């Protein structure tokens with residue numbers, strides 16, 4: 001059985017049907033990609049899978065357990081983490097504090113986010129470990145605002161990893177990054193896939209085709225194609241569509 005499965009998901013906003021009978025499955029230890037044109041329903045799909053939106057129909061199963069309709073906080077504690085399209089960091093804090101605040105042991109021990117955190121050696125050590133995973137340990141004590149855009153993206157992933165998820169959802173991780181930032185992010189994803197299952201929405205085809213084991217193409221709120229990168233490169237629809245920039249590469 002797949003680690004994560006969404007079956008026959010429907011989602012509408014008023015009269016607008018955004019997801020129409022979407023089924024997706026993500027295997028443990030793999031990088032899964034979701035691609036599709038703007039407005040296809042990809043982000044809505046992530047919102048439904050991670051609990052921000054309740055589906056109108058369908059079910060979501062994680063590690064054999066029904067999570068359909070559970071609150072996002074509950075879903076997060078079960079080992080499902082996500083990053084958002086818009087970066088969501090505490091800019092006035094130092095890098096390490098962003099991670100510390102997201103550690104489950106911080107949440108368990110501290111009642112107020114205003115309480116001092118740096119006197120807790122175990123928390124600092126746990127946060128440093130996460131920062132090492134995303135290549136930011138050397139910048140632990142710098143202000144979050146001093147980071148480059150690519151480093152901020154890595155920190156955002158670190159914040160998601162602080163919950164020690166089994167599956168990590170990334171919504172357009174390359175957005176806003178230049179060539180070097182994308183290259184560094186690709187290296188980071190390759191490292192992280194050793195320890196966490198990854199699902200990412202991505203417009204950058206080169207990035208996605210290089211990293212993903214399997215890709216689902218979402219269009220008009222449906223999965224219109226699915227397969228390995230090489231299977232998809234020969235898919236007639238992909239070759240015809242504007243998404244097929246790699247088809248002839």
Ligand SMILES: Nc1ncnc2c1ncn2[C@@H]1O[C@H](COP(=O)(O)OP(=O)(O)OP(=O)(O)O)[C@@H](O)[C@H]1O
Nearest residue numbers: 013014016018036037038039040041042043044045
């Ligand atoms: N809360 C909402 N209420 C009404 N309509 C919504 C809501 N959220 C999304 N939509 C609509 O659903 C459609 C799909 O949006 P969504 O953001 O999921 O697409 P997407 O594939 O992620 O696009 P992009 O690649 O541009 O991020 C859009 O037409 C959007 O306007």
